[in-house]
Amino acid sequence: MNQLDHRRASARVRILNPDGTPAANRPVQVDQVSHRFLFGCGAFDAVEMMKTQDAEKRAFLSERMDKWLALFNYGTLPFYWGRYEPVEGETAYPETMAAAKWLNEKGVRVKGHPLCWHTACAPWLMRFSNDEILSRQLARIHRDVTAYRGVIDMWDVINEVVIMPVFDKYDNAITRICQEKGRIRLVKEVFAAARESNPDAVLLINDFNTSSAYEILLEGLLEAGVPISAIGIQSHQHQGYWGLEKLNDVLSRYSRFNLPIHFTENTLISGEIMPAHIVDLNDWQVDEWPSTPEGEERQAREISEMYSVLFAHPLVEAITTWDFNDGCWLKAPSGFVHADNSIKPSYEALRRLIHETWETHENLATDGDGYLSFSGFKGDYILRVPQGSASLTLNGDISVSLRIG
């Protein structure tokens, strides 16, 4: 367990009675109730749940989100400009804010994804000049980051910049301005807008390109003083699990920036693997993509291995699996649950890791002076003694007194 030392901390706690005397030789149940590490998943269905007026659909999504909440403490909500604001000025604010607040109430930290991207961009932008597109892009960032401040304090500010100016599937407003301004100028501007609107937010750049091109982009951005809080790495593995060699190679190359690393969009599938010759995953259009029993065992194994490597790495702070359920993006069998919400082996495998292997639960006792010492995974705890309970946050070694009762 040495390789997980950085995920743990020690507590020396003195438990006091209400009158201030030490609660000596008292049984204490120590239960970790949340993780500091961000175990995340796409939570787009929380928005759907807020939006739908169909009671059956709501019940179904609510059942799904209950299973979601039993695994995760971190969710990604959609801010694709073309869908968030399909008509200029008409946004999905009500249902998105409702979903974000609902998740917050359940103890879930929320990230907005993304503020600037060439894909799923608003088509109505294309009638403007490049200068007007850019000023609307910055205004959009100011508006949304400000509106959600305190509820969503983490943003994928810009997505897939490596390909952005050479993206040639279709004309779009963002590729246009990236071509004109250059990658670094555009990233600088959108990060500045996000930072101005929320000085405390965690601001990410995110890419599926893990080659030298992304590394060099990050070098250039950091040299240019862009306030990147964390490096986002996508890992959609529809074409097969990266395996330890590639995973360790990516970790080693992106570690040299000494910034937190977030695996922002992870996919491991439980069906047939997409052929290697497909370059843009979106080009793989199938009628159905079934999950298979062998595929489900493989997916569970690969998820366990990959999460274990990432959780052990000192710079990784978050892992987000992209689809919670099968049949979303590309119809892939990419979820922890099937489309009908029944759980898959990967769900159980990840639950065991997050809520058993990497979660601290112990029955201890105070000594004769009321002291209790324990070490555990970082996060929030409840300490229960016969006469009551108290909360404790363990993010580093601490020494505290708690008056309980």
Next chain:
Amino acid sequence: MNQLDHRRASARVRILNPDGTPAANRPVQVDQVSHRFLFGCGAFDAVEMMKTQDAEKRAFLSERMDKWLALFNYGTLPFYWGRYEPVEGETAYPETMAAAKWLNEKGVRVKGHPLCWHTACAPWLMRFSNDEILSRQLARIHRDVTAYRGVIDMWDVINEVVIMPVFDKYDNAITRICQEKGRIRLVKEVFAAARESNPDAVLLINDFNTSSAYEILLEGLLEAGVPISAIGIQSHQHQGYWGLEKLNDVLSRYSRFNLPIHFTENTLISGEIMPAHIVDLNDWQVDEWPSTPEGEERQAREISEMYSVLFAHPLVEAITTWDFNDGCWLKAPSGFVHADNSIKPSYEALRRLIHETWETHENLATDGDGYLSFSGFKGDYILRVPQGSASLTLNGDISVSLRIG
């Protein structure tokens, strides 16, 4: 010829007699004697020629260099640190300076290649700490750029930065410092050293990687204020001619920086093509690599097409073919002449382009007031009238009076 307008300029010249009266209705022979465009080639044999004490070898190299001089106005000389200074403090200065001056005297502009590179680096550097390696690298740049100032005013300052920190064929001093400093920091430092030592020099960055990674590196460097005079692009095509599509794609992607583009290391071969699966060309080790008659015709065609595209592009200022003769790097049949100095079809094809198609020679006459108008390719000219001759440089439209006789 419209697409070559940017390579041409017009002159309105009044020819005067020695007494200042117009030389009316006089025949004038207009001969371009040099090009503004840099038609270049590796000129390493000029150094060999200066160094050898073997008269036969010298005669052979001299014959080779005569053929070289009949084509080119621009040459690259070697400054690989490990060869230029195999033992610390013992440099190839005498023969290199002699070669550079000899070329200058023949009207050839000289570039030094390279000042910083992980390959062919000096092994004796590896005993130093990274800080000491860097300070020696910068001192080397100061020393050499200063020593050759006025003779060599053009430098490949740094070579192959995209791969530099991840180069893993063997340990070397430059990869070490690039890993520690990062690409942008290192490029910044070596360019600053070169610029300090020769404020007027043309300073290039050079790479074989033409993917987005190099583009993004350039964005980052320009954003960081690195004084890059021109973008160097290698085009070793041992695995087959790029063709118009790739050539135009590269030109279009690298044009957006609006900096001069130099094709610094071009190779098109006249033998069998190297298999596509070879990633590092150096891994292709053969005993011999013959030139074939069909290959020689193909090479001549490809060189004609590629040079024509590049000469037509407004930002391209230089094209350097890497090997003048066959049997140099990788033993490839990559030259304009065979190993025995006999010329190949590619020699004749390029000679026709440079010295016929793209060179201006006209027999004209002054009008009744001594005026003569012509347009021609940019470069230096001699104007001959019966009573004498005069020189003229045509780099833009000009209007001058010349007193001849």
